[in-house]
Amino acid sequence: GKRLDASGVNVYFMGMRxxxxxxxxxxxxxxxxxxxxxDVIQTWMYHADLLGGLAARMAGKTPVIWNIRHSNLDPKDNKKTTLWTAKVCALLSRRIPRRIVCCSEASRQIHEAIGYDQEKLLVIPNGFDLDAYRPDKEGRRMVNRLIGESVNQSVGGEMGPNTLLIGMMARFDPQKDHRNLVQAAGLLREWGVDCCFVLCGNGVDAKNSQLSGWIRDAGVEDRFFLLGPRDDIPTITTGLDIACLSSVGEGFPNVLGEAMACEVPCVATDVGDCADIVGDTGRIVPPRNPDALAGAIRELVEMGGEGRKQLGRAARERVRERYELGSVVKRYEGLYEDVVGLRD
Structure with a gap:
């Protein structure tokens, strides 16, 4: 809200719980x-789609666009209220929205399968600002300083001069499956791979007893830095050797595109559109498989610095060609013009 307000966009706080x-x-x-x-009402994610859609219909005939950011509706990984809201939205999808934007092809297919109006579903991927996310030779030095300043938020990591730094930027949530990454870290230690892990995101700090317990049980307390929520993710990302995403469910994860734009090669699980985003510039492994995750990380470690640099350069070029922010903005502008032209 503060960033939007500072940019001159009016923000209205509804005071809802x-x-x-x-x-x-x-x-x-x-x-x-x-x-x-x-002129147009655009809502983001299930609860907002339902709430905003109903309010818009009560208010008049302003065209509504829904936006879906989810591609995993497994009951094991979602709250009952989330699944219920998604089903209600599927029933209302023929009446309320003019268009339904999915951030990934995987998301479009899953929501078509549960009853969303297929004629209204379309895919617009996320876009990335290549000026904000770009390689920086000073990145590693800055990350080392940040880690030193944040030592009280760490489990107790220690880095040597040749230690590779692997990062995961994700809130603590069942969908992100941090335990998968921790177990992979335990295997990497057994294999003698010299690497440390920096984790950022809401709930990812030493106060998280569950996460700290997993790290302790895996015997990798000295390999993890838990930095919690940060507003300097571009800086931290540029200092990584490898970016990782261990999720069981994603739509279109921004963290992959951001890392790729910084020329950091990625290892990610095969969920949502991760495989399509990364392509041949990184490694994709099955979800819930620490052995595969650790193996892919080890492969990138063993290819050496020059090999990782080649992957990183290819990754940034892939983002430039497919997900550059300006081109994505134009697609949304075209959508808005189209929807306004369909107004009753």
Missing amino acids: RGVPHPRGIWKLKQLIRKIRP
Whole structure:
């Protein structure tokens, strides 16, 4: 909200609590829509799609665009309220939205399968600012300094001069499967691979007893730095040797594109559109498979610095060709113009 406000975009705070929307919240949002009279209403993710869609229909005939950021609806990995909301949205998809934007092809296919209106589904990938995310030769030095300043948030890591740094930027959530990465780290230690791990994201700090317990059980306390939420992710990313994503579910994970734009090769699980994003510039492994994850990381470690640099340069070029922010913005602009032209 603060960044949008600083850029001159009006931000309205509705004062709603998380969870099931209260009827009063829908009414307040309806009143706001009538007041500001937008040309298009775009909502992001299931709860906002449901809440915003209902409020928009109550307020009038402003065209609505839903946006879906999810591609894993396995009951083991989702809250019941999330699954329920997705099913309700599927039922309403023929009545409320004019278009439904998915961030990945995997997401489009999954939501078509559960009943979303296939005629309205389309894919627009995420875009990346290549000026904000770019290689920086000073990145590693800056990361070393950040790690030193954040030692109290670490489990107890120690890095040597030749230690490779592997990073994962993800909130602590079942979908991200941090345990998979921790178990892979344990295997890498057994194999004698000299590497440390820096983790960033909400809930990823030493106060997280579950995560700290996994790290302790794997015997890798001296290999992890837990930095919690950060607002300097581009700086940290440029200092990595390898970026990792151990998820069981993703749509279109920004962290992969951001790392690739920084010329950092990636190892990711084969969920969502990860394989399509990374292509042949990194390694893709099955989810929930620490052996495969560790093996792919070891492969990138053993190819040496020049091999990783070649992958990194190819990765940035792939982002430039497929996901450059300006081209994605143009696709959204075209969508908005199309939807406004369809207004009743």
